[in-house]
Amino acid sequence: MPTGKLAVSRRSAVAVGVVAMTALAAGCSNNTEIPAPKTVDTFDWKNFSGESLSLLMSEHPVSIAVREHLPEFEELTGISVSLETLSETDYMVKLLTELQSGSGSYDAFMSSQPMNFQYAGAGWIEDLMPWVEDTTKTAPDWDFEDFYPALIESLRWDQTEYSGAGEGGLWAIPANEEGYALFYRKDILEAAGIAAPDTIDELIQAAGQLHGTVVDGIEINGFVSRGDKTYPTLNPFSTFFLAHGATDIDGGQAAVNSPESVAAVEQWVQLMQYAPVSASTYTWYEAQQDFISGNAAFYIDADHMAPDFEKSPIGGKVGYSLPPSGPKGRGSSMWVWSLGMNGASRKKDAAWQFIQWATSKEFLTTAIANGNMNPTRISVAESEEMTAATAEWGNYNEVWQEILAEYAQWAYTPSSRFPEIGDAWTVRIQSAVLGQQSPQEAMDEAAEKINAIIAD
Template sequence: MLAAMGFTGIAAAGLPILSACGVGGRASAPNGAADVTGGFDWKKAAGQTINILQTPHPYQVSYQPMLAEFTELTGIDVNVDLVPEADYFTKLNTELAGGTGKHDAFMLGAYFIWQYGPPGWIEDLGPWLQNTSATSAEYDFEDIFDGLRTSTRWDLTTGQPLGSGGQWAIPWGFENNVVAYNKAYFDRRGIRLPDNFDDFIQLAIDLTDRSANRYGIATRGSKSWATIHPGFMTQYVREGAVDYTFDGTDLIAEMDSDRAVDFTRKWIEMQQKAGPTSWTTYDYPNATGDLGDGTAMMVYDADSATYPKNKPGASAEAGNLGWYAGPAGPDGNYKTNLWTWSWAMNANSANKLPAWLFIQWATGKESMTKAVEGGIFADPVRKSVFDSTFKRVAGNQPGYLEAFETVIGSSKIQFTPQKKFFDTTKDWAVALQDIYGGDDAASRLRSLAKTNTSKVNL
């Protein structure tokens, strides 16, 4: 959910999201994997054409020059429709709800599985992975980091943990939510990176000097679901809070638990004393922009959103930035919430085999290695590509690899899967704004929890 190298990320507050309930999509076609027989052959669908839907993004830019290589390998032609991300999910929602198979494969954020999976709009890719007639023996799905494979697998039951059930998408690129900081400034003053949240808050306050147009910490604060999922959710779970529990019958919202209230008070105090003065308007481009121009001393957000700012000529502070995992939880944990752009298949596609061959190629080792070599594809989903290529490409970015390796074992989607995710998480962001504006944290969060419990169990 980032935009690097000048491309925008997922639209924040105003993104129209249609509910999976009541939209009226047609039942999906049967899974097509069993129709593929015989030995594996990249040319098995030669002469066919697929349509794919994408939004402008560094991952898309990295792969665009390689599409001709895919056609040469497979004999499959690829038509690409690029849709600005402000309109992307509205278009995709409408298409899938109508049961059309216009686009055979498309970029998908993992949270959208919770909306698109239950009504049968997307293909379960598990059978395709398991069919040796359709999947190359060299593909090695297990090479993809475990937290990413888990985050795109679900049994479609509200509240059930991720990691079982259908494989609804294949991870392509992703983001860990960690802290980027002005390393040159820290080094000049001998500032130590804090390893707990209380010290982190105090450092952010100490770094803030409004008269010098300098503040300590940038995070997202707009009235959008996207405000909750990066730094906020990462530190929330590190501090021992959860979003929902299951009582045997219903999901129960836990935003008003003692741990959640305590953490939220601290998070909001940090914004008030050490954040941007217009925090309630902030999305990640504002936060990363302030880091790049030297206004913000730290940013708690996607690592690959801040990564480009340190490239020569990319910002005023290029060459001065560093990364670290951020403060550990009280028990030393580094639980981290991630975002992944993945590839999914339209369940109503008439071209499932060529679409699967494309997804397999796009998420395979060879093409991903070439994309990373290009320099703007950060955080490859494959461990082998990370070890063989990304470590070399990103090796001159201070602390980036160390932060990545600190959190990767605990990096996954930390939310409880549920179909009203976008609505209830936007409500959460509104509650943060209200507390920032003066509402009592405990009472406002009780109201939020009551409302969200009602919504998720409808």
């Protein structure tokens, strides 16, 4: 799977989606005039004192930390803030509705790569690179170079030239990162005399060996993960997809039915036979709760779930490993909760003050105590505070940093229609897991559906 810049031949996949979304934005805009940014001579946290901001965020450790420390921001800047948080599903629906309206009701919000692609294609989100580079608007010690390069790369995209991630506008600033790791129950493996698996083949074998055994009075499953037919299921599946060297779109056409992709699905289906039948409907939340309840030996999902594990009944019993390797090595997609600015905001200067404060070294270090794992800055990841917070979590701190530094990437072709493409794909993965189609049949149908979206 290519990293960083994607091949020019893949760019055409997003062209029509961008045009369609941009047209939608134009049709929904209320055409309210947006004032030009205020001219200031030098940076000062008080430059926009007296202004007020409205923020919309998902319920998450990022927003928990922000809410707790907002009085500090208000004192520092003289800017008053109203923060609204919603469950993740409700949040995404409301944010999309607000951005489509063009009202500018919320000045800044939490975002992610697929959300950025959609919003940038429609012209709803501000390119933050000019703000980063403006020394009169950005604190001299904010240190843009301190962010992990892979995170910044995943948040950049030139929506007009249909280039890969890592080029073009910077659509948000990273506040929270997740790569995808293999979790396992150390006590169960030790009792069975099984070493922590390093490869996909070893993982499938170990999960099969442990499936159905009784631990603490519970007949456990060998594995658990997400199986819901929506695109976030691609996050844990990405570890198999990338380990096989597969790609989603090649030459402007779907490649999810390539031999490499089908082989990844075949092995994912094998492993999911050792998960509970209900796992075919699991989102991350149900899968996480299943593992925390002691029902599974292995679990692949977001590495920053560690705090939830360690404060649960399985605390101290969880091992953390790199994603399992396959024919082409290791790989992990990434999800980056980040902070973006509404393109229709009439208070962009004040919004940028908030975004840089909430992604500063000082705030991200403080946010560790609120469970905001994993830090998006190198200095915070290597800080004494992070070391102390994870001291009793085995090798977790080393594993997540290695995943981010060596393996994590945005694994799919940037597109303003990625959620639609991803859903079409995961519906067929679910069908293969349930035995309704063979992996080849499922991926052939997925390719057909994705090509229809590209041609639409």
